[in-house]
Amino acid sequence: MSDIVLKADGLIREYTSGGVFGGKKVNRALKGISLQLERGRTLAVVGESGCGKSTLARILTMIDAQTDGTLQICGQNVDLRQHKPDAALRRKVQIVFQNPYSSLNPRQKILNALTEQLYLNSDDTAAQRRDKALAMLDRVGLGPEVANRYPHMLSGGMRQRVVIARALMVRPEIVVLDEPVSALDLSVQAQVLNLLRDLQDEMGLSYVFISHDLSVVRYLADRLIVMNAGEIVEEGQAADIFAAPQHPYTRKLFAATPSASVEAIRTRLTMRHSAGQNA
Numbered sequence: 001m002s003d004i005v006l007k008a009d010g011l012i013r014e015y016t017s018g019g020v021f022g023g024k025k026v027n028r029a030l031k032g033i034s035l036q037l038e039r040g041r042t043l044a045v046v047g048e049s050g051c052g053k054s055t056l057a058r059i060l061t062m063i064d065a066q067t068d069g070t071l072q073i074c075g076q077n078v079d080l081r082q083h084k085p086d087a088a089l090r091r092k093v094q095i096v097f098q099n100p101y102s103s104l105n106p107r108q109k110i111l112n113a114l115t116e117q118l119y120l121n122s123d124d125t126a127a128q129r130r131d132k133a134l135a136m137l138d139r140v141g142l143g144p145e146v147a148n149r150y151p152h153m154l155s156g157g158m159r160q161r162v163v164i165a166r167a168l169m170v171r172p173e174i175v176v177l178d179e180p181v182s183a184l185d186l187s188v189q190a191q192v193l194n195l196l197r198d199l200q201d202e203m204g205l206s207y208v209f210i211s212h213d214l215s216v217v218r219y220l221a222d223r224l225i226v227m228n229a230g231e232i233v234e235e236g237q238a239a240d241i242f243a244a245p246q247h248p249y250t251r252k253l254f255a256a257t258p259s260a261s262v263e264a265i266r267t268r269l270t271m272r273h274s275a276g277q278n279a
């Protein structure tokens with residue numbers, strides 16, 4: 001039996017503006033999104049800017065409430081309009097945003113960024129927290145010296161490794177990756193994608209990978225959802241869609257992806273052994 005960690009049915013999200021003196025305007029950003037994610041797999045969500053990807057990410061990570069529809073995370077019903085999810089469930093879903101610099105507090109040393117959640121949510125001693133942070137840094141390909149640095153002292157790729165490490169410190173089951181490599185150079189993108197793939201294998205993580213860039217998702221996605229204007233226009237096994245996109249919108253998206261960037265990512269992803277720590 002498949003093991004579904006995330007299941008959404010008919011998710012709707014409306015944003016309302018105006019209404020005091022003028023007419024009320026309702027923008028339906030999600031128009032009934034249904035999806036499911038199997039444990040240890042990657043579900044990619046692609047679509048152009050404004051199609052609702054970030055809105056969906058915020059609902060799946062319990063940052064924002066749906067206007068309608070149901071959401072189940074690790075078997076529990078989640079509806080922020082009715083009740084707040086408990087801390088244990090919140091920890092099961094972590095999010096990694098596009099810009100690693102704004103995700104980190106510029107005045108906080110990396111060690112503290114990594115141990116903060118453990119400080120708040122565990123009985124670990126300071127020494128235990130430090131050991132766990134150093135082990136996690138090692139796991140994402142960073143040396144112990146990084147622990148005493150501030151975000152501005154790191155490259156973009158190293159910062160995104162730190163953000164990934166921080167997300168994994170609380171042992172989540174699901175990680176929502178919202179354009180996780182879009183702000184990085186192409187060669188660094190490939191290294192971070194390789195890292196994400198390795199971490200998924202090692203830790204049995206389930207990913208929702210959100211991106212406008214098809215060349216990036218194709219190496220991680222098991223299943224693919226293509227969104228346009230708040231709706232799913234195509235979904236299925238990623239390999240099938242990449243081989244033969246059915247919907248005209250999907251074909252348009254594919255045509256807009258420069259083959260040069262696909263090739264560059266492909267080449268770099270195959271150079272796994274040369275991926276160093278200096279990303």
Ligand SMILES: Nc1ncnc2c1ncn2[C@@H]1O[C@H](COP(=O)(O)OP(=O)(O)OP(=O)(O)O)[C@@H](O)[C@H]1O
Nearest residue numbers: 015027029047048049050051052053054055056212
């Ligand atoms: N807080 C908000 N208030 C009002 N409208 C919003 C809000 N957030 C998003 N929207 C609207 O919802 C729609 C979907 O936006 P969303 O940011 O989810 O798309 P996206 O696909 O993530 O785009 P991008 O890749 O540019 O972030 C857009 O029309 C946007 O203007």
